[in-house]
Amino acid sequence: MGQRSAQAATEELGAWASGVDAADVPPEVLERLGLVTLDVVGVAAVGAGLPEQRALRRAWELPVGPAPLFGTGRTAPADAAAWLTAVAMACLELDEGNKYAKGHPAVHGFPAVLALAAARDASGADTAAALLVAYEVAARFGRATSLRPGGHPHGNWGVAGAAAGCARLLGLGPQACAAAVDTGAGMPIAGHFDSATTGNPVRDAWVGAANTAGLAAARMAAAGLARNTGTAELSLGALLGEFDPRALTEDLGTRWHITEGYFKRHASCSFTHPAADAILELARDEPVDPSAVEEIVVETHALGAGLSGVDWDNRLSAMFSTPFVVAATALDGVVGPHTYRAGRIDDADVRQLARRVTVVAADDLTARLPAERATRVTIRGTDGTTRRCEVPNPVGDAAHHPFDEDAVVAMLHEWLPGEEDFVARLRRFSRELPTLAATGEPLRGLDGTATPSAAPKEERA
Incomplete structure (x- = not known):
């Protein structure tokens, strides 16, 4: 131009x-x-x-x-x-x-x-x-x-x-x-x-x-x-x-x-989310038994097809591995901050299942970009059975099971245990922002210190 x-x-x-x-x-x-x-x-x-x-x-x-x-x-x-x-x-x-x-x-x-x-x-x-x-x-x-x-x-x-x-x-x-x-x-x-x-x-x-x-x-x-x-x-x-x-x-x-936009319930790259969501959908009908899985095939769009690595060695590389996210979701039901605190990136069961996850690009899913970031997941069992689920977007997308304030607050409570006061203050600030006369003190009230006289958390840790 x-x-x-x-x-x-x-x-x-x-x-x-x-x-x-x-x-x-x-x-x-x-x-x-x-x-x-x-x-x-x-x-x-x-x-x-x-x-x-x-x-x-x-x-x-x-x-x-x-x-x-x-x-x-x-x-x-x-x-x-x-x-x-x-x-x-x-x-x-x-x-x-x-x-x-x-x-x-x-x-x-x-x-x-x-x-x-x-x-x-x-x-x-x-x-x-x-x-x-x-x-x-x-x-x-x-x-x-x-x-x-x-x-x-x-x-x-x-x-x-x-x-x-x-x-x-x-x-x-x-x-x-x-x-x-x-x-x-x-x-x-x-x-x-x-x-x-x-x-x-x-x-x-x-x-x-x-x-x-x-x-x-x-x-x-x-x-x-x-x-x-x-x-x-x-x-x-x-x-x-x-x-x-x-x-x-x-x-x-x-x-x-x-x-x-979209909000995220999994602590991983958004390209991995539809696959995790599909695993959760399949698990609603019948839990995924890793010992009975022959292969999990993840068909996705061209943007996400490259996230196929199984050799992650830290949290960031795991967050960009669809096999890791699929395996951890199948075993734990979620991939959140606690997944990494619990050492799941080094877990033998996660790695073993992840090696049976194959990620491939599908032209029909790529053609649906950008309005959809669709993914198909197929679980092939050792007994010859096949289970399949397709999702059009990650859960939390404005166009697919969007999250409201209660949903976001619930996630924050889960990720910030014991910080109910901070979450309540943040919720109030987010609601009242356009009407505030000044933002300096309200923003500094979100530094995480419960009272002005309290010692910083860095010193209390």
């Missing part, structure tokens, strides 16, 4: 972003924003409790700052909070995603916007508008971008969303917002998908970098140092794949991508 087309589309998108007002947003969109906020902030608190995340915070030598590190009992400067929150949000593969964006829009911008809102004590209305802008712009850039084979979507198209959300929160005008978006689009990370399947945590760091890059892009625009030159056509297009700027402005203001 050309650099000028990207420039024009970015200009239109920036003008829209600068004018988003929470008061004019449809109620169902604001309700969904609250649900996404509830999910991703809660998931960040779950991730923050992992030993490696505690170690990362210690290595960071964090000073006290105005922005919360959700669930830790600590605060930090905005940039550090944005990075560390994003990594904690992504590290368990539980954060909300969007099939049309082909990735995770929220994690690319919500940590930066929430950290900046806490630092500036922004109003709830402005913060809600900025979060919506961050999500919508990231999702549209995700739709517009087709990465080269092997490209991972973390840390590239999502930077534009972080930049847009932060620019909106800073109150920048149309041209400055467009310049911030363009600058963010010019700071992508070229990450390879195999970093995830081979278990390299750099994959989580990509979203941390996206959030801090978005903050930097918005500040450059605020200082008058940014320009809109259609950079996305060069960085996301010529270098990383293909870029179609028409997706940036199509149905702008009427189609809200945040209403089309």
Whole structure:
């Protein structure tokens, strides 16, 4: 389409972003924003409790700052909070995603916007508008971008969303917002998908970098140092794949991508979820007896067919292995944070069953993308019997058994045992966000410390 087309589309998108007002947003969109906020902030608190995340915070030598590190009992400067929150949000593969964006829009911008809102004590209305802008712009850039084979979507198209959300929160005008978006689009990370399947945590760091890059892009625009030159056509297009700027402005203001996302009940890549859901469906009629399984065939779309590895050696590589997820689901009934705490990645029974899982691409399922991420699972028994189940999307998708607030809260209670007060405060914040006069103290109230005088959880652990 050309650099000028990207420039024009970015200009239109920036003008829209600068004018988003929470008061004019449809109620169902604001309700969904609250649900996404509830999910991703809660998931960040779950991730923050992992030993490696505690170690990362210690290595960071964090000073006290105005922005919360959700669930830790600590605060930090905005940039550090944005990075560390994003990594904690992504590290368990539980954060909300969007099939049309082909990735995770929220994690690319919500940590930066929430950290900046806490630092500036922004109003709830402005913060809600900025979060919506961050999500919508990231999702549209995700739709517009087709990465080269092997490209991972973390840390590239999502930077534009972080930049847009932060620019909106800073109150920048149309041209400055467009310049911030363009600058963010010019700071992508070229990450390879195999970093995830081979278990390299750099994959989580990509979203941390996206959030801090978005903050930097918005500040450059605020200082008058940014320009809109259609950079996305060069960085996301010529270098990383293909870029179609028409997706940036199509149905702008009427189609809200945040209403089309999915929530996750399995701690694994979303491409593995339909297979796990199919196993659970089959187990409702008759439990899966591993000793009676000859083979489990998982037919899936082309995007998910590569997640076939059986040589995982850490949590991240296991989360990107359909054989692991299928085997663990068949044996345990779920794949959650506790699956990894319990050492199931090293369990002999899980590995033995996983070696009997075959993952193949099916053209008819690929043809149903992007509206469906369908999967067929066939269990062939040692006695010659065959059982089959097909699911069109993961459970929790907006189009397939969508989750409501009660469902998300129930998952958070399961993943955050003993943190009922934190979950209740987060639920209240997510509901009341657009009406809050200021967000600084309410956000810092989500750092995980029950009372202002309580010692941080890092010190109490």
